[in-house]
Amino acid sequence: MLMTAVPTLPPASAGRRIAPVVGADEWRRCFHHNTVVDHVTGDVLLDHQPRPPDEQWPPPAEPDIEPAGLAFDRGHLYHGAPERGQIERVPWPRPAGAGPIDLLGPQQPPPAASPRGVGFVAVGAALGRPLRARALATDADEHLFVLDGATGTVAVVDLADGRLLRTITLPWPPVDLAAAGRSVLVVTASRRHPLAEVDALGTLREVVLDTGALAGVPPAAVPSRVTVGPDGTVWLLLRDGGGAWITSVTGSTLHAPIAVTGATDLELDGEHRVVAAGPPDRPLRTWAVVDGAAKADVPLLAPRYDGRGIVRTPDGRIAYWNGTALRVASTERVAYLPRGYVDTYTLDSLAYQQTWGRVFVEACVPPGTDLTVGFATTDDPPDGATGPITPPDTATTLLARTQPLHRRETGRELPWAPLDPHDRYEVYEAPVSALPGRYLWVRLGLAGTSRATPRIRALRAEFPSHDLLRKLPRSYRRDPAAASFLRRYLALIDGLLTDMERRAGERDLLLDPRGAPDELLPWLASLIGLTLDERWQAAARRTLLTEAVCLYRKRGTVAGLRRLLEIYLQCPVAIVEEFRLRGSGGAFVGGDTGDPGPASAVVGSTLRVGGEVARNPDTSPADAFRLHAHRFAVLIAGDLDCDRLAVVRDLLDLHRPAHTVASVCTVGVGMRVGVSLHLEVSTIVGPSSGFVPAVVGASAAGPATILGRGRAGIRAGGARLGEGTVIDS
Structure with missing residues (x-):
């Protein structure tokens, strides 16, 4: 069955329509020769030059290197040093001169109580012992979860004062932690109970996986590491001796697990790529997952990687510890192939002997690169076609005849839809140089350098073509070759006329402040007697025009x-x-x-x-x-x-x-009392963020009510007077 593209855009002026090719899914349906689709942006670009096969990591030496926890919260980096029993906290991004602070160091003495009343001071909650921080994770409530390798328990530390809230013992041996919002996921060494979820209150809940979540992973492999992607999907690394398998256990699953010998840790970066770490001082291997299939991507360079774990930074990059400080892994420089092309799937005009008009391409063409276009048409699709890729043999020959594209100085051909001034993409156009036919194939040829490549974002094919040739005497179109040349020549004039006609036909869009071009906002404001201040941002000016009538009242x-x-x-x-x-x-x-x-x-x-x-x-x-x-x-x-x-x-x-x-x-x-600070005028007396007011007679102190921040010793129902709390007078 031949798959074709049916026009989806509304008719343009003069009864013309548009057949678009845009988005990663549609570009993947096309035929690619030395080109690929960027899984992040959805653009088409030249493929990388063939790289030597990735060197397989050797199985980890025995005994394995002890992992060291790495984690981020909203403003700090936490690094575990298991051999010293320390957890270092460093501001992130690290300012000049800022050194690490031992989070498990000696506690500061409690502040003196106020002479006007009594104060609650938590005692007995200090850590009192080092922790072998093999894994770290933070939740959204400023708690740090520490996997203690010495005892096999999970310690919950309040980051506000560095005090230990509680120690959680799991029925299965924990091996790794991953942040999951207001809770933390714990991966265990049990194949039957691989995942559990805990929170700062000590609530433990087993995460039940689908029966097919670990399909394809050998039964002897046990969970080793866990990570949560930016989209909330959970991934597991399972190991059996030197063998390792990576699989997704929630969300969209892989058709088959990723087998990578010697992997010791995994993470997902901000572009949803799977990143695996192996032995020390080796590059990190990456995979792009598209439609359930994992494709090896460009490795990340990690010089002096200590082999004890990787972490995703708040901005989506992958970082590691090099023995003395945190470093961000860098992408290995790629070299692009010199040439390639992409053939669109079959574009269907739904009319035989259709004369196609122009084709518009949104692309970024850096200096030193080039972009060409070729066309082929037919009225009869090949019999027995099994997909949308292969055109007839004669059409394939025609596609090879490519021609240059012209850059439009006026931007998009779509009326009143200009490109963003900061957008590096531009619109290129060319007339369709092919015989009339219902079906159209377009070939886009890309030529680049080893360091630069054109990038194609969208393609729009216009049909039918103009009818200016019929308005000339018949003698001008008796010769087919002369008529074809004249039709292409008149396409220049038709382009100008069509653009003006489309703008005139959709001029009602100019009266909408949310869609009118920026340069027309002053004119639109003049219709209602308003003068815009050019110092305002464009978004603010649009909002002002939208609400102008209400503001006049x-x-x-x-x-x-x-x-x-x-x-x-x-x-x-x-x-x-x-x-x-x-x-x-x-x-x-x-x-x-x-x-x-x-x-x-x-x-x-x-x-x-x-x-x-x-x-x-x-x-x-x-x-x-x-x-x-x-x-x-x-x-x-x-x-x-x-x-x-x-x-x-x-x-x-x-x-x-x-x-x-x-x-x-x-x-x-400043806010001076009586000048800019007035009770119930410029200030509000009420609950602060994150707290619910307790009403006398309508609320009860208990496990669901927290006094203060909920630290150890002041949670109602969670501490006892004389054991975990004292009243300091």
């Missing part, structure tokens, strides 16, 4: 002005009218003289509490009117630079009522 009001500022600043804005602060409410703490007085206290560097009251609450009515009437303050929850602050002031001058006076207060100038 609220112009001069607090709600309208606040929304206008929020559109530009993209951060919360509060407007405080001074008349709401008359009397004692309008007084602020700390005077304007620069000397806040001996009773003042400074929280941080800008919040002043205490000192003399600058204004007398018994102010006369005349003074109160002068101080508070027609004045308001704009409180911005962000720090603005000079340029953005100038835009805000200009916006206030343009849209505030003419008789009012406005002041701007940002985070950078």
Whole structure:
């Protein structure tokens, strides 16, 4: 059965349609000669030059090198040193001069209790012993899980204060850990119970796998390592002596496990490639998984790799320990083949003797590379065709006749759909140089260098062709060769006319602020009597145009002005009218003289509490009117630079009522009590992030209620007075 592409785009002007080829799935249906499809971007590019066969890793020496845990949280790297019983914590990215801190080192003495009350201090929760950190993992709640190789248990450490919360003993021997959101996956050495899930509260749940999850892996192989990909899929490394197999146990599974002798660890990078580590100081092997099949990819260079484990960095790269510091593995430099081509699958116009128009190709063609195009058509597809790839023999000969493409200076041919200015791809076009026929094949020839290759993102074939030739006298088309040349020559004029006709036919798109080109936004704003500030970002200007009618109704009001500022600043804005602060409410703490007085206290560097009251609450009515009437303050929850602050002031001058006076207060100038910090006006009294308020009479202290952060010694139901908690007075 012959598979064809049926046009899916709506008809263009003059009854023309488009047959597209776009996306990784459609490009894989095409025939490739020395070209491949990038599994990340979906582009077509030249294949790599043949590499020597990968050197097989030798089976690991006996005894195996003891693994050392590596893990990341939102701002730190954790590295285990099992032989020293230490866990090093280093800020990541590592600033200059920042050294590692021993997380298991001596604990700092607890702070003295407040003289105004009692404080809860956790005791007896310090680690008190080293941990052989063979594996590390962090959860989303700032807990570090440590696989202790000395005892075969999992220790849960609170990263806020470095205290041990609890030790978890599993019924099966654990061998590795992997972060999974608010919990951690534990892989065990049991083939019947390979995975378990634990959380910081010590809850243990066995993960039941599908019966076919480990199909294809020898029965004697036992789980050794586990990892969780960026998409949440779980992968296992199973080993049997020197043999090793990698397989996916959740999500899309492999048709067959990846067999790699000598593998000791695995990870998935940010591009969803499988990365395996082997012996020390050897490159890391990679595989790209597409449609359940694993294809060997370019190795990663890891000089001085210590052989004790790899980890995925927060930005999706693969890192390793080289004995003294963390290093990021680099991609081995590839060399591209000099030439190749890709033949599209059969494009079907659904009409016999169809005259095809132009073809448009979105591609990136670096200097020194080239891109050509060839065509073949027929009305009768070959009998007995088994796929969408092979055209008839005569068509194959025609495809070899390639011609250059012309780069469109005006961008896409699609009306009002310009390319992003920062997009490195451009649109190329050429007339279809082939006889009329229902079916079309397009060959794109790629020529590159060993270091650069063209990249093809999309192809669009237009049909039918123009009819300008029929508007000329018949004598111009009596000779088929002359008619073919004239049709291609007139395609240049038809292209200009068609582009203008399509733009005119879909000019209603210009009235939509969300889809109109950036250069037309000022014109669109002029239709409603609005002048746009070019200092605004394009997204903010589009939002302003979308909400312009609603904002006109609220112009001069607090709600309208606040929304206008929020559109530009993209951060919360509060407007405080001074008349709401008359009397004692309008007084602020700390005077304007620069000397806040001996009773003042400074929280941080800008919040002043205490000192003399600058204004007398018994102010006369005349003074109160002068101080508070027609004045308001704009409180911005962000720090603005000079340029953005100038835009805000200009916006206030343009849209505030003419008789009012406005002041701007940002985070950078501080939050002074009574000036920019007002209870229930610019501050909120309520629950903070991550906490649920407890209502007296409607809540009960118990295992489900946590006082504070839930550290050891202060969790209700999880500690006993006198054993894990003391009251310090």
